[in-house]
Amino acid sequence: MRGWHGLDDVPEDWGRSVVTIGVFDGVHRGHQQMVGRAVALAHTLGAASVAVTFEPHPDEVIRPGSHPPQLTQQRRRTELLGALGVDAVCVLPFTLAFSRMSPDEFVQTALVDRLHAAGVVVGENFRFGHKAAGDLETLRTLGEKYDFVAVGVPLVSDGEAISSTLVRERLAAGDVAAAAEALGRPHRVEGVVVRGQQRGRALGFPTANVESPPYTAIPADGVYAGWLQVTQSPSPHEGQRWPAAISIGTNPTFSGVERTVEAYALDRDDLDLYGAHVAVDFGLRLRDTLKFASIQALIDQMHADVDEARDFTAAESSAM
Numbered sequence: 001m002r003g004w005h006g007l008d009d010v011p012e013d014w015g016r017s018v019v020t021i022g023v024f025d026g027v028h029r030g031h032q033q034m035v036g037r038a039v040a041l042a043h044t045l046g047a048a049s050v051a052v053t054f055e056p057h058p059d060e061v062i063r064p065g066s067h068p069p070q071l072t073q074q075r076r077r078t079e080l081l082g083a084l085g086v087d088a089v090c091v092l093p094f095t096l097a098f099s100r101m102s103p104d105e106f107v108q109t110a111l112v113d114r115l116h117a118a119g120v121v122v123g124e125n126f127r128f129g130h131k132a133a134g135d136l137e138t139l140r141t142l143g144e145k146y147d148f149v150a151v152g153v154p155l156v157s158d159g160e161a162i163s164s165t166l167v168r169e170r171l172a173a174g175d176v177a178a179a180a181e182a183l184g185r186p187h188r189v190e191g192v193v194v195r196g197q198q199r200g201r202a203l204g205f206p207t208a209n210v211e212s213p214p215y216t217a218i219p220a221d222g223v224y225a226g227w228l229q230v231t232q233s234p235s236p237h238e239g240q241r242w243p244a245a246i247s248i249g250t251n252p253t254f255s256g257v258e259r260t261v262e263a264y265a266l267d268r269d270d271l272d273l274y275g276a277h278v279a280v281d282f283g284l285r286l287r288d289t290l291k292f293a294s295i296q297a298l299i300d301q302m303h304a305d306v307d308e309a310r311d312f313t314a315a316e317s318s319a320m
Contacts, residue, residue, distance in 0.1 A: 001082040004090045007114045018042035018119035019111055020086075021052045021126070025164045026071035027080040029184045030123070030156040037153050038121040039085040047118045048087040052110070053077065054094040057215075061094050069168050069217035071183075073190055090115070103134030107142045117148040124152040158182065167217075174220035176282035186226060186281040189218055189261055193273040196260060203295070205302055207247070207262035208273050210280055218261060221249035221289040224282050225309035228263040232277035242268060243313035245306050246280055249289035266310055284312050 004010050020038035024031050035051060042049035055074050060067040072080065078089045092098070092110065101109070106129055111117040120139060128134045134142075139150040155161040162182045170179040171187060180186045189212050196209035208228060212218065229241035242265035250259050263280050265271060286308050292298040 001086065002088040003078055004088060006093055007090070007110060010090065010114045014048075014114075015116060016045070016047040016118040017050045017088075017115045018045060018047050018121060019050045019052055019115050019117050020121040021128070022123065023057060023164070024051065024053045024077055024081060025057070025068075026167050026183055027077060027084075028071075028162055028164065028167055028182050030162045032084060032184060033156055034121060034123055034153045035081060035084045035086060037151065038119070041119050041121060041149075041151065042087070045118050049085070050088045050090055050115055051081045051086045052090045052092060052115075053081075055091050056094060058094050058099065061096055062099055067215050068164070069171070070213075070215040071164060071167055071187070071217050073213060073216075076188065076190065100130050103129030103138050104142060105129075106134075107139070107146060111148070112146045117146070119149045119151065121151045121153060124154055126152070171217050171219045174222050174285045176219050176224060176226075177284055179219075180283070186283055187217070187219070189216055189280045189282070190231065191216070191261070191278065193276050193278055195274060196262070203299055203302065205245075205264045205306070206269050206271070207264045208271075208276075208278060210261045210263060210278060212261065218259075219248060219282055219285075221259070223247050223286045223289070223305050224284060225286055225312040226263070226283045227281040227313065228265050229279045229281070230273065230276050231279050237271065237273065237276065242266060243310060243317075244280070245286075245302075245309040246282065247289070264306070266306060266313070283316060 018038050018041045020035055022031060039049045057067050074091060081089050111120060122136065124136060126136055136152045143150040160166060167179050167182050176187055189210065191210040191212035193208045194211045224246040226244050226246050227241055228244040230237045230239065244263045244265050246263045248261050261280060286305055
């Protein structure tokens, strides 16, 4: 799969394409259906398939300060799109000037002149161009003008339409299992392991304190079962994945104030992950964050959390 940052990266001899367009935050099941439709159409037309996405999130440019919690970082988003079979991912820098393009200007500049669109696949509710003036019907009209077919894909529904907003709402409620259902995989938080207070190590549960980028969609405070994976590291642990118990919150038993994401790789007290880039995948919410009356009560509960996390992850592994 090829990756381009901006239209100038597209090779001048690039042939005809079927293009699918969206922010694709989360690459959830609705996105997956749309991308699959684009890949299939590209095969039918004998063209390449290209996913066009944007960085930063358009909301942050149009309404500064309104950036929604981000479900996937751009690198991860590109990986997920590639796994769906697209031939290329083109990340367009979203600027104020870009946002002021008319629908016709966007189609001609991006889709026709550079990507040589033979087809364009979007969601039925797709809006584009200055002040969201363009919609699917606009795209179909422009397709007649510029010789491409425009296809609208219905929203996927689980009783309610699957969207990035729905996934964020489920994460904000701590319902990571429902979020995973909409995503088609566990929600992931990525970041670098940094030194924390090291209380977990002192209590017998050494945790990786994960510092994630700004705007990351972090589930509600609580304790979760999931997995910890090293995604980038010079250490021999790169690529390894362990069942984990995960805590999100401020450590109220110790009167903490800073919200952290900490993951304990079950039954591993020999891992040195400082500086490693890791991924935390959330499978199931176990309980709320609690303030305990004593350190021993906290330790007893942590043992119970680990046992529950072990049972859940073992069951998930056997079901795969």
